[in-house]
Amino acid sequence: MSLFENTLKQMKKASRLMNLDKDIEDILSRPQKIIEVDVPVQMDDGSSKVFKGFRVQHNNALGPYKGGIRFHPQVDMAEVQALAAWMTIKTAVVGIPLGGGKGGVVVNPKELSEAELERLTRKYTQLIAPVIGPKTDIPAPDVGTNPQIMEWIADEYSKIVGKNSPGVVTGKPLDKGGSRGRGSATAQGGVFVLNEYVKENGMDVRETKVVIQGFGNAGGVAAKLLVENGYVVLGASDSQGGIICTHGIDPNELLTCKIEKKSVKNCGRHVEEIHDKDGMTCRMVNNEELLEAECDVLVLAALENQITAENADKIKAKVVLELANGPISPEADEILHKKGIVVLPDILANAGGVTVSYFEMLQNADDKYWSKEEVISKLKDIMVHAWKEVNSTAKKYTCPLRVAAYITAIKLIESKIHNNL
Numbered sequence: 001m002s003l004f005e006n007t008l009k010q011m012k013k014a015s016r017l018m019n020l021d022k023d024i025e026d027i028l029s030r031p032q033k034i035i036e037v038d039v040p041v042q043m044d045d046g047s048s049k050v051f052k053g054f055r056v057q058h059n060n061a062l063g064p065y066k067g068g069i070r071f072h073p074q075v076d077m078a079e080v081q082a083l084a085a086w087m088t089i090k091t092a093v094v095g096i097p098l099g100g101g102k103g104g105v106v107v108n109p110k111e112l113s114e115a116e117l118e119r120l121t122r123k124y125t126q127l128i129a130p131v132i133g134p135k136t137d138i139p140a141p142d143v144g145t146n147p148q149i150m151e152w153i154a155d156e157y158s159k160i161v162g163k164n165s166p167g168v169v170t171g172k173p174l175d176k177g178g179s180r181g182r183g184s185a186t187a188q189g190g191v192f193v194l195n196e197y198v199k200e201n202g203m204d205v206r207e208t209k210v211v212i213q214g215f216g217n218a219g220g221v222a223a224k225l226l227v228e229n230g231y232v233v234l235g236a237s238d239s240q241g242g243i244i245c246t247h248g249i250d251p252n253e254l255l256t257c258k259i260e261k262k263s264v265k266n267c268g269r270h271v272e273e274i275h276d277k278d279g280m281t282c283r284m285v286n287n288e289e290l291l292e293a294e295c296d297v298l299v300l301a302a303l304e305n306q307i308t309a310e311n312a313d314k315i316k317a318k319v320v321l322e323l324a325n326g327p328i329s330p331e332a333d334e335i336l337h338k339k340g341i342v343v344l345p346d347i348l349a350n351a352g353g354v355t356v357s358y359f360e361m362l363q364n365a366d367d368k369y370w371s372k373e374e375v376i377s378k379l380k381d382i383m384v385h386a387w388k389e390v391n392s393t394a395k396k397y398t399c400p401l402r403v404a405a406y407i408t409a410i411k412l413i414e415s416k417i418h419n420n421l
């Protein structure tokens with residue numbers, strides 16, 4: 001089953017429960033526009049290569065299409081469609097006036113020189129320029145892209161339209177119109193949601209043990225914030241493997257070590273040396289062992305389909321926080337639900353990123369820039385409000401939080417579509 005089919009399956013559960021109009025379901029079941037491009041790039045050695053690129057505009061009932069651009073060797077059209085649809089739902093869950101879109105280029109950015117990456121980004125921008133713009137479709141970073149790449153897109157787009165248009169992307173560097181707090185927004189939003197869940201369920205953060213899959217932008221920052229909030233982060237992993245330590249890791253040390261030793265899996269000894277006086281032991285774990293570790297909260301911050309029908313039964317966490325998009329397949333979702341494991345779903349839990357992207361658009365429009373405290377406080381208001389809406393919908397319909405998040409979002413989109421018909 002493709003990732004987009006997974007998305008439709010999730011949406012169907014909600015539409016059945018809420019008795020959604022067939023017309024609205026049809027509208028949301030397909031993207032409004034799909035763009036597929038071949039991106040020719042001159043390589044440093046003088047040869048040329050063609051990379052496949054996509055931009056999918058799923059729905060703009062609430063506002064301009066919004067969504068990141070992924071540079072990854074395995075990205076494909078079905079994945080981009082799924083990610084675009086989730087953006088439509090996510091922006092509605094947090095109630096911001098944006099629609100859903102997503103882009104992707106089939107490339108491993110780590111294998112390109114900086115000059116090649118810049119040429120690829122500029123060429124891709126030229127090819128999708130007719131459909132993007134500050135009022136139509138606003139890309140942002142995702143896996144494999146970053147503020148520098150956003151700056152190249154903004155610059156290239158500005159040349160094409162003949163005027164400075166930084167508002168064509170969000171996630172820009174701070175000195176180019178970016179927002180304070182954007183880098184930590186996804187993780188921060190997820191931590192706000194987890195804090196609300198923990199509070200509501202009478203859990204004690206100091207006794208809440210967390211394991212994190214994916215020690216990248218979202219997962220690395222989440223580790224820091226969770227420790228700052230008093231949680232015990234037992235371990236983390238990246239694509240090469242991970243470590244789990246008996247008394248918890250220090251995210252800052254692990255981050256420094258990962259940069260130096262390329263993977264967190266090589267940091268067990270390092271962390272152990274620092275903490276051995278406390279009698280701490282760390283062990284290297286592979287991806288399966290990390291996912292199946294004894295813990296209270298499992299944070300998924302890597303890629304899609306990490307928990308499937310194959311391994312769902314082995315998950316021991318009580319709560320799963322989805323910072324990644326689509327890390328649990330629909331079959332696995334049902335297995336986890338039957339086991340009583342609560343999933344704080346991606347379309348709510350990782351919406352902090354797009355929310356601060358929206359803040360960036362507001363700041364660009366006013367040319368007034370907010371402090372980091374202001375950004376975080378506004379983000380907290382939105383995330384806590386979204387959590388309350390989704391949680392009360394889950395109670396009203398007696399359904400899992402993911403289905404409730406879809407219902408919350410689709411109701412808003414439905415009313416907008418009806419108004420516009």
Ligand code: NAD
Nearest residue numbers: 186214215216217218237238239301302323324325350353
């Ligand atoms: P990233 O590339 O910075 O980090 C991903 C991390 O996951 C890397 O450390 C990578 O090594 C690791 N990883 C990959 N495969 C793994 C595996 N099998 N096991 C363990 N680790 C693995 O990307 P990111 O920006 O942190 O995004 C991660 C996820 O969060 C993606 O699904 C993305 O769409 C989602 N997300 C990110 C943002 C954001 O603002 N960064 C916003 C919304 C959603």
